[in-house]
Amino acid sequence: MTENKSKNVEISGLELSPRKVSYLKFLLTKGETVRTTEISEAFDVDPSTVTKLIAELADDGYLDHIPYRGVTLTEAGKVYAEFCLKRHQILGLMFSHYGLTPDESCDETSRIETFVSKKAVDRMCSSMGHPTISCCVKPGEARQINHDSCFHESRPNLIKKL
Amino acid sequence: MTENKSKNVEISGLELSPRKVSYLKFLLTKGETVRTTEISEAFDVDPSTVTKLIAELADDGYLDHIPYRGVTLTEAGKVYAEFCLKRHQILGLMFSHYGLTPDESCDETSRIETFVSKKAVDRMCSSMGHPTISCCVKPGEARQINHDSCFHESRPNLIKKL
C-alpha cells in the first residue's frame, strides 16, 4: 500500500499507448486471469495482436503472463489500471458538464484519455471535489471512482509522496 | 461564405493527424505565404519532414504549395484551421475551469485536441456561452475565438447547414 503510493508518484499518465491502456482497464474490470481470446474478442482484433501487446505490457511490469494460460495484472499494473479507469471517469464527467450525453462523453474520453497527464487528472479531481460518479459509473453500481492514486494537492503534508 | 458554411457541416474534427493540425494552426496565425524553413524551425524538425507533410495537406486540399516557394491555406484550409484553433481554445478554457494553469491547459489541450470531435466542441462552446477568451487568447489580444465554424445547436433553423 505504502509501496504503491510511492510508485504512484512516478506515474506521468503518458507512459502507455491507447491500446495498452484499454487492455489494462479491461483486465482490471475482469479481475481474474484473462485468456488471450477474451481480450481479442473484447476488442475485435486478432489473437496474435493481443499476444504481442501483452508481451510488451508484461515486459514493462504491468502484468504477468503465463504462456498459453493467460495474464493477470501485477500490483503495479493494478495501480496503473486504477489510475486509467479513474482518468476515464474524471474526463467523462468533465465532458458531461458541458452538455455531452454519457455516450458522447465516453466516446470523446476514449479517444483522448491516454494523452491526459496524471497531474491534470489529480487537479481536476480535486477541483470537482473527488466525485464518485461518471459517464460510465453511477452511484450504486459496482465500481465507483477509486481515489487511491490521487495526489491530493490540497493536503500535501498528509499524503504527498506517501 | 455560404460555401464555407456548407463545407463546415462535413467536418468531423478527426480528419487530420496531430502534426497536420499543428501546421494548419501555425499557417493560420502566420497569415501569408509561409516557407518550409519557417515551419521546420517553428516545430524543430527537418525541412524534409515538413515538405512531406505539406505535400499531403496540399493533396487533401488544405493548402496550395508552390514548390521552392511556400504554402498558403486554401479556403477549406482556412476554415479547418479556424476550427482547430477554436477547438484548442475551447478545450483550453475547459481545463482552466478545473484549476489548471493557462500553460498546463495549453499543454494538455495540445496533446488531446486532434481527437476531440467538432460535434463535441460545438456542444461545449454553446454550453460555455460562446466565450471569447481562452488559455492562449485573452480579451484585447489580436485573435479571439472565431465562432464562424460553430454549429449552433440551439438555433438549428437559423444556422444549421447554412
Added chain:
DNA sequence: TTATTTTTTGGCATAATACCAAACTTTTAG
C-alpha cells in the same frame, strides 16, 4: 492419443513521424 481449439511466432503491412544524404532551385555575392 488423436483431433480440435487456443496461443504463439514470424512475416508482413499501414499510418504517422522523422532523419539523412543527395539532387535541385533560388538567391546572393562577386
Added chain:
DNA sequence: CTAAAAGTTTGGTATTATGCCAAAAAATAA
C-alpha cells in the same frame, strides 16, 4: 552574369503503434 551559398525537395531508411495472416506449438477434449 555566373559561381557559391542557402533553401527545398527526393529518395531511402527508421521507429512506434497497430493489425492481419499462415504456420508452428501447446493445451484440451473426445
